[in-house]
Amino acid sequence: MKPTAFEEKNDESWRELETALAALDRGKHIEDAARVPQLFRQVCGDLALAQHRMYGRRLCERLNVLVIGAYQHLGAAARRGSGAFVRFFASTFPRAVRREKGVVSLCLALFFVPFIAFITAAYFEPKWIFALLPPEAQAQMDAMYGKDSMEDFVRDKFGSSFAMFGFYIINNVSIHFRIFASGVMLGAGAVYGLGYQGIFLGAMFGYVHTSGNLHRLYTFCASHSSFELFGFILGAAAGVRIGLALVHPGRLPRVAAMREAGKRALPVLLGSTMMLVGAAVIEGFWSGSSVAAWMKHTVGILGWVLFAVYFIFAGRRTADEA
């Protein structure tokens, strides 16, 4: 059969599929959607024939575009509904974190070792802090957590909790994303980001320990600390996972190792992002509010305990579906 005859014979059904796909591309609802799979299979056959019979580039390209378009619409994932959300937090996320326990432990150490070291160092020798915190930062810490700064938590009087929430979202979640992304650079970016945060926060806490209002600092930070610090650390771990795939791909080629690492890192990244959003909610609306200090402390301690239990035990009984 000549290409022109082949084209004439099938043109009608190709056109039908082309119009259907154009409508779907614009997000329209089409009447005879049930026809699309049938037309798709037919056009697949046509493309295979055209390729085999060497009907030429123009015809093959037209069919190629048509097959790809239909394939993309048929392959679109069905909506997974709210069950997926529950399942993610009940098992997928904690399981993904446990699977990465190596890098997660590494990142925990990368943050907490300098953090605690600096608080301890500052306790014995405050010079360490002055080496790190510039005078402006010290002044700011004085204003927020100094012994004399007595203005109480008045933010919500101005209705500013919401503004603080917005600020924490854009600032903290952006930093979180950036630490993750810089992990791709051989993991070095994430390591640097975590270590930097650890040292800097350690110095700030150390400063308040020596010359500030400790009660006030811990009352403010307690409730969201578990969400925020765990979230940062897990995001960094997800980045280091991908960075390590480049450094140490194991038995896979590097490109394949990165792809696999991406799959493993994705649930960790998604879950930790949700933790940071949670941290921003708590930090914006609860931590600065006038709730009694002991309640904030309780929530803070509970947060750490519950997260530890969650990551160690949640989803263990789920069958290996991942």
Place this chain on the structure above:
Amino acid sequence: MAEPKLDTLQSIELAEGVQILLRPAGPLPRAWALLVDMLLVGVFFIAELLLMLLLSQVMGIYTGLGTSLLLVFITYWGYFILYEVLRNGQTPGKKMMGLRVVRTSGERVGWGASFLRNLVRFGDMMPLLPQWQLWVLAVGFYFFGVASCLVTRRFQRLGDLVADTVVVYTREEFLEGVTRLREGVTPAAPPMVLTREEQMAFIQFSERASSWSDSRKEEMVAPLAPLLGVRGRECVVRALAVGMWLRES
């Protein structure tokens, strides 16, 4: 590894038993698309600033500030993700350049893949432009992305590698360029039996002939001179005739 190829076409076999061809796009068209997208993000930012001023008047300064901070966050990190997932792999810039993000399997890109590739964008855009670094909102030179594009077969930046995606052309430039054979060339059978690859070469030569200069065409068919028994201009006409004959029969 497969033998080196002349073109960048990626052939993928579907479960339906048919091969589709993806044509990955190189760094340059993608850079243009990115430029358009960045301008659009800038427009969004300006709109959000105006909205903040308006909301501050109506609902108080802190509500306005909070709302616009959230909107800026969603625009900066979500612009690419939302467009790519909801518009089947096309941000406005990509649409303008005729590009689309797809999985390397040819399927459409989903939330997870788009989220990954657009967060790793921050790594791809290193080193950052120092004077453009506005607080958490940074713009960069994309050295890492370009370097990664140049060393991978499918022009993938780091984000594409992690998310297993590729940016492809949606339409075929060649579709219009295919030669309608000129008058004066009458189809003629080849002087001997040809293999599939040889037939393919003749057909493609006749299809794409109009995109080359005459001297280039003569140069390309020069090795065929002993086979077809003529040289130069004549040889081109004979090769075209054979290609046409193969196509039409």
